[in-house]
Amino acid sequence: MKQPEYNEIDSLLRSWAGRNRSVSGEAARNSAGAHLDADELSSYAEGALPPATRARYTSHLVDCDDCRKVVAELAVAAGPTIKESLVESTPELAGWRKALAAFLSPAVMRFALPALVLVVVGAIFFASRSGGNRESVAVTNQTSQAATPAPNAAAGSQPSNDSSAQVVTKAPRTEADSTAANKEVKAGEKAQAQTQATPDSSAVSGAVASKQPEEPKKERAAESTEEEQTRVAQRRAIADAPAPPAKPAAEASSRGGPKDSNEVAKQPAGRDKEDRKREADYATDSVATAGAPTSPKDSSKNDDDRQKTKSLAVGRANSGRRDETEETRNVAGRHFSKQDGVWVDSAYKSSMSALKVRRNSDQYRALVADEPEIGAIANQLKGEVLLVWKGRAYHIQ
């Protein structure tokens, strides 16, 4: 969920905290000075103190485990008494960084990659089966539309005899984005992506597009809008990835690219990197109306993938909208949601590695003996539970 270097510092902090937890408690009792009284604790927890006083208590709370524990309980019980006077000045920066990190999370990548491969294979299959030109144009056109951030450009609303212009104006952006993504990490691959946009195929594409109405495509487009949204998200994730997966994405879009791809490719070079990523985020949210051809073969598989992607992409910018159908429960003050038949703790992050523990195994009994509350939670939830306990993730089966 975070950038690698922060994961590392996160790991260091976790292990350091694990080693020093009991020690710091003892030391604090001797050094932290007078404990806070009940009135001070509750005033602090409710955010009802003037800044100077609050600061004095904060320095005690940092060192005193007991007082901190009480304040934490009270603050949680008091609910949101948010006073955002202390808000940081860089919310936007951190915001897109987080959203980007969500896209690049292993959980998303794991499913996005096969999905992309399927899409590419499907496209090739289509192209070869129906004699090439016509279908390949369809695919090109789809890709361009899908990836275009402008919501009103969607669902094939343009008259089809304009579609030659459309290919030329939209496709470059796909090309541009993938190229830029590549450039960010592997400059060498940019050239490769461009050269792969073979002049013949795109020339033909353009020519055919201007003659050929695309009726069947549009019908399908209407059917599968949400699916395409997910797929675009996945494709985007790939295109933005700082890893080899970016390569097929670039190839996929440039294969059908317009003949003047070189000229167009210059456009993103001047564009701010940050801009591009924000746009990518936006595109993911707003492309819902774009259309796509769907081969029956990969539609079911894709459905499955989408399900998993949806549940595992914790913290994604748009996850809130999709969580409506999820089953959730609160047990022992923790929040669980049912994802693919597993009760997942809201504290669980996809970056955690969970230890598998089978119910009724010796290991499970030993765990429950030491941490009875885990047992209580597991008993209440039944079935598989993915639980975070004291910073560790346990997958109880």
Place this chain on the structure above:
Amino acid sequence: MPNRAPQIDKLIAEAAERLLARADESYHLSVEDILPRVRACVQKYLLKDAPDSSDHAIVEFLDQLQAGDLCLAIACERGESSAWTDLVERYSPTVRSAARSAAGNEDAAEDLTQSIWAELHGLRLREDGRPASKLAYYSGRGSLAGWLRAVVSQLAVDQHRKQARLVQTEDDADFDRIASETSDDKAAGTPSSSPNPENALASKRARQEMERALASAIQAMDDEDRLLVKLYYFDNLRLREAGAVLGVHEATASRRLTRVHAELRDRVEKILTSKHGWSTSETKSAFAEVALHLETDLEPLLVSKGVTSENLSPD
């Protein structure tokens, strides 16, 4: 500021009048009844740390007091029976639920509830013959419900300290020592580190240096950030909960943690390169090593708890 005291007194007296007027129910209290409490509250929470507060700040502070709750508490302390009826009626559920979550079981919760009400009534008599109620310590700054929960928590913590503190901490220390020893052994034995014992020793020492650098980097941060680190890493709170303590939204807490990560990483690197003479690449690989070892820390945790490694299901 010797000439300021009368002015402050005047502000407090005026605010006390407004406070009585604001309260839903004043229980026949007079301004004189509440004046000492209001004055004490201003001294404790505002003037002690910010003696130069402006008149405006003082008035603002005074007008934020919980008028109804403060009047109720003062009236109860003074033995007003209608106030007691209200207190019991409104806050019994609060006290009971706080006691339940603080105590381990139903019996202990019941004991705790009884103790709290006894303290609220006052077990001993003061010099003037009235019982010394704990309610005398409620300032009106936070809500009465929050104060009651805090009283319950503190009493529970006190009892816990008296009964189990010694045993508990010894256990914890033992457990942590075993866990960290085991994890060190484990770290030394993982394929990722060299089989050469000399290298293993060096790697262990490197890790210790890193943790020392981390500790001093944390020490150099301001209190709010250190509090966040403690809440998140030591207390294992979720960001939403840590945010509640800090008085910020979950998203803000998350952004702050990200910033803390970046700052800590920078500082640790600086300390390692400047004080310990590490090279940049050494620092980088040491960080990577730490991230790698964390995943193996899980297993020793269970092993040291009496679970043998054969029982670990294949992953």
